[in-house]
Amino acid sequence: MPAPITALDWRGPLADAVRAELDSKTKPPGSLGRLETLALQLALIQNVPRPRLDSxxxxxxxxxxxxxxxxxxxxxxxxxxxxxxxxxxxxxxxxxxxxxxxxxxxxxxxxxxxxxxxxxxxxxxxxxxxxxxxxxxxxxxxxxxxxxxxxxxxxxxxxxxxxxxxxxxxxxxxxxxxxxxxxxxxxxxxxxxxxxxxxxxxxxxxxxxxxxxxxxxxxxxxxxxxxxxxxxxxxxxxxxxxxxxxxxxxxxxxxxxxxxxxxxxxxxxxxxxxxxxxxxxxxxxxxxxxxxxxxxxxxxxxxxxxxxxxxxxxxxxxxxxxxAACALLADMATFAGAGVTERT
CATH class of the missing domain: 3.40.50.10210 (Nicotinate-nucleotide-dimethylbenzimidazole phosphoribosyltransferase (CobT), large domain)
Incomplete structure (x- = not known):
């Protein structure tokens, strides 16, 4: 019998941190669409803020x-x-x-x-x-x-x-x-x-x-x-x-x-x-x-x-x-890091 599965916590601290990280990137909030959702999903699956798909x-x-x-x-x-x-x-x-x-x-x-x-x-x-x-x-x-x-x-x-x-x-x-x-x-x-x-x-x-x-x-x-x-x-x-x-x-x-x-x-x-x-x-x-x-x-x-x-x-x-979702979350610059002015 397969082992029990840990349910993902879409409203927990990790999810909030990843959403904040995505929103801090040099783009309008949500503008990467489902790639942002995938990045969040992968972070929750791996239970880390920066997921990797190295295998x-x-x-x-x-x-x-x-x-x-x-x-x-x-x-x-x-x-x-x-x-x-x-x-x-x-x-x-x-x-x-x-x-x-x-x-x-x-x-x-x-x-x-x-x-x-x-x-x-x-x-x-x-x-x-x-x-x-x-x-x-x-x-x-x-x-x-x-x-x-x-x-x-x-x-x-x-x-x-x-x-x-x-x-x-x-x-x-x-x-x-x-x-x-x-x-x-x-x-x-x-x-x-x-x-x-x-x-x-x-x-x-x-x-x-x-x-x-x-x-x-x-x-x-x-x-x-x-x-x-x-x-x-x-x-x-x-x-x-x-x-x-x-x-x-x-x-x-x-x-x-x-x-x-x-x-x-x-x-x-x-x-x-x-x-x-x-x-x-x-x-x-x-x-x-x-x-x-x-x-x-x-x-x-x-x-x-x-x-x-x-x-x-x-x-x-x-x-x-x-x-691509993993790479964007890990490598895309933030507004503060790139010196780009955020929206008012």
Whole structure:
């Protein structure tokens, strides 16, 4: 089980000191907008007046889903293992972005149908099985698998410490899992919760919406995040959920990626509401339900670039903004220090 999370004190002495520091810089108050909010958030997360992001890590959680047999993706399940190999070979989008932003990259096999044939230094084995059961036919994970996944995710943070984490995922069928989690935990109907994923045509989308609606009709809604993860989750979503909780417990910032990562965040928030202060929602995906779920969570994303790839590609693009916020707080001159007259 992940450790308890320390709730951030947005009205305490440290918060007041950081706000005063930001207001003393050579600029009109508040003129750096959300960069100022990010600087304050990072200071509170690290519990220091001058936060630093001297280490960052991207973890991509991969697994397969039994529901893929229902034709909910235009890609075969073999693509999950193939993309894991592509991550490790350095050819995927997240591989390129991780190199560009000096962010360590690891891939976590949580239950890909076909395990990688050879070890790799960036590949972490946290397999819970060769893909989940189909959420249309019953619980996708057992309760014990949910607990193991949560513990695995938290333990990864202990093993791979960093100031900031960008979490991604890979798994054919996992937008269906995320859609079912959304439908089962909100008042939104199945059509509102289900998008085209990796590019379904209209008949495919209708089929996917029907799968989500039927699964939730059979297994039901719940306020219990562990039960929801058992019924509808993926191995990678549950492990990602544990990693988010573990990162916050370690006082690290969590950059939330797209629709599937938001599903994990939504479940993790139900486990521990204090997580909210540690989350930075990096972008809004072009996967239509994502904007709706962000609205449900009252989350304002940093970027809107029309991304719908996953892998953590949107999350890692928030990293330069976090680094900029830290630099501005640490290095920008004050009115007094620069000899600039303040406003009257």
């Amino acid at each position: 960052a890590r991207c973890l991509v959680f991969a697994a397969d889903h039994g529901v893929a047999a229902q034709g909910v993706s235009p890609y075969p399940q073999a693509v999950t293992a193939q993309m894991v190999a592509n991550f490790l070979a350095g050819g995927a989008a997240i591989s390129v972005l991780a190199r560009e932003f000096d962010c360590a990259l690891s891939v976590v096999d949580c239950g890909v149908l076909s395990a990688q044939p050879t070890p790799h230094p960036q590949l972490l084995d946290r397999r819970l099985g060769a893909g989940t059961a189909s959420l249309l036919e019953g619980p996708a994970l057992s309760p014990q698998q949910v607990e193991t996944a949560l513990a695995n995710g938290a333990a990864l943070i202990d093993a791979l410490p960093a100031r900031a984490y960008a979490f991604g995922e890979m798994g054919i069928g996992n937008t269906t899992s995320a859609a079912a989690l959304m439908h089962a935990s909100t008042a939104l109907d199945a059509a509102q919760c289900t998008g085209r994923g990796t590019g379904l045509d209209d008949p495919g989308l209708a089929r996917k919406q029907a799968v989500v609606a039927d699964a939730v009709a059979r297994q039901g809604r719940s306020e219990d995040p562990r039960l929801l993860l058992s019924r509808y989750g993926g191995f990678e979503i549950a492990t990602l959920c544990g990693a988010m909780l573990g990162a916050a417990a370690a006082r690290s910032v969590v950059l939330v990626d797209g629709f599937i990562a938001t599903a994990a965040a939504a479940m993790a928030l139900r486990i521990d509401r204090a997580l909210r202060g540690y989350l930075v929602f990096a972008h809004v995906s072009a996967e239509a339900p994502h904007a709706r779920w962000l609205a449900e969570l009252q989350a304002e994303p940093l970027l809107d670039l029309g991304l719908r790839l996953g892998e953590g590609s949107g999350a890692i693009l928030g990293l330069p903004l976090l680094r």
